[in-house]
Amino acid sequence: MGVRLLLREETLTARIVGEIDHHTARAVREEIDSAAQKVKPLRLCLDFTEVPFMDSSGVGLILGRYRLMQMWQGRVILCGLSPQVEKLVEISGLNRLVTMERRENDESHE
Amino acid sequence: MKAMNEMSVSFLSVSANESFARAVVAAFASQLDPTIDQLADLKTAVSEAVTNAIVHGYRETLGTVYITAKLYETGKIVVRVRDKGVGIPDVEKAMEPLFTTGGEERAGLGFAVMQSFCDKVAVRSALGKGTTVTLHKSLLRRGREHE
Ligand SMILES: Nc1ncnc2c1ncn2[C@@H]1O[C@H](COP(=O)(O)OP(=O)(O)OP(=O)(O)O)[C@@H](O)[C@H]1O
Numbered sequence: 281m282g283v284r285l286l287l288r289e290e291t292l293t294a295r296i297v298g299e300i301d302h303h304t305a306r307a308v309r310e311e312i313d314s315a316a317q318k319v320k321p322l323r324l325c326l327d328f329t330e331v332p333f334m335d336s337s338g339v340g341l342i343l344g345r346y347r348l349m350q351m352w353q354g355r356v357i358l359c360g361l362s363p364q365v366e367k368l369v370e371i372s373g374l375n376r377l378v379t380m381e382r383r384e385n386d387e388s389h390e
Numbered sequence: 391m392k393a394m395n396e397m398s399v400s401f402l403s404v405s406a407n408e409s410f411a412r413a414v415v416a417a418f419a420s421q422l423d424p425t426i427d428q429l430a431d432l433k434t435a436v437s438e439a440v441t442n443a444i445v446h447g448y449r450e451t452l453g454t455v456y457i458t459a460k461l462y463e464t465g466k467i468v469v470r471v472r473d474k475g476v477g478i479p480d481v482e483k484a485m486e487p488l489f490t491t492g493g494e495e496r497a498g499l500g501f502a503v504m505q506s507f508c509d510k511v512a513v514r515s516a517l518g519k520g521t522t523v524t525l526h527k528s529l530l531r532r533g534r535e536h537e
Pocket residue numbers: 336337340438442443446447448473475476477478484485489490491492495496497498499500501502521
């Protein structure tokens with residue numbers, strides 16, 4: 281489990297690696313928040329390319345980062361979503377609050 | 391209906407066991423030859439129920455979480471997740487989407503996720519005694535019925 285952070289042109293990208301559940305979410309949250317609070321980026325991109333599993337703890341994680349970014353009118357972008365993660369995000373209604381970008385190799389479906 | 395196979399497992403309510411619990415149930419369910427999507431849905435639902443037992447049922451205390459799973463000839467799996475924790479005062483209200491007593495970092499979506507990822511979810515709870523969540527899911531592949 282881990283997070284790789286990259287700051288480029290006002291976008292902080294957090295590439296999350298591993299399964300997201302209640303057990304792992306805390307460490308991910310702390311790492312993202314300490315970077316985001318320092319930088320206050322315009323955009324926070326949460327990259328799920330290397331997340332093979334997520335439950336509602338992941339939804340809470342996204343929601344919490346949305347609230348944080350709101351404090352300085354920043355946006356949250358989700359990318360690299362697997363079908364499983366995308367289904368959860370849709371059930372939660374989060375898709376109304378954040379911008380979603382699908383996994384590149386899935387675009388052929390449209 | 392009689393189950394064709396059955397397993398049970400119990401473990402301490404520490405959060406490191408959340409991934410263990412969903413992996414165990416998924417490995418058992420694999421006997422029914424489910425699709426990858428069906429297995430992912432089942433794992434998610436089990437993860438929700440087990441996390442609730444650990445986070446809400448036992449709160450700051452340590453207890454035991456009990457899981458039993460049964461497989462049926464019809465391709466159905468029934469998973470029961472039980473805790474002997476605080477119990478739920480109002481089950482109907484607890485199951486409403488976005489209802490949570492878990493604070494800022496919880497979405498209040500666990501039950502909603504279980505319901506949309508399973509065919510049926512039953513909850514029995516008694517204050518001070520604990521909670522049992524039963525998940526029903528058909529793992530039958532489409533078009534298999536006539537084989
Ligand atoms: N096993 C349990 N024991 C006691 N209370 C429970 C149990 N399971 C659920 N609850 C109660 O029901 C509420 C709703 O549960 P649900 O899983 O839908 O949301 P959550 O756990 O609060 O948030 P999320 O699952 O999205 O992280 C909980 O906040 C809690 O009050």
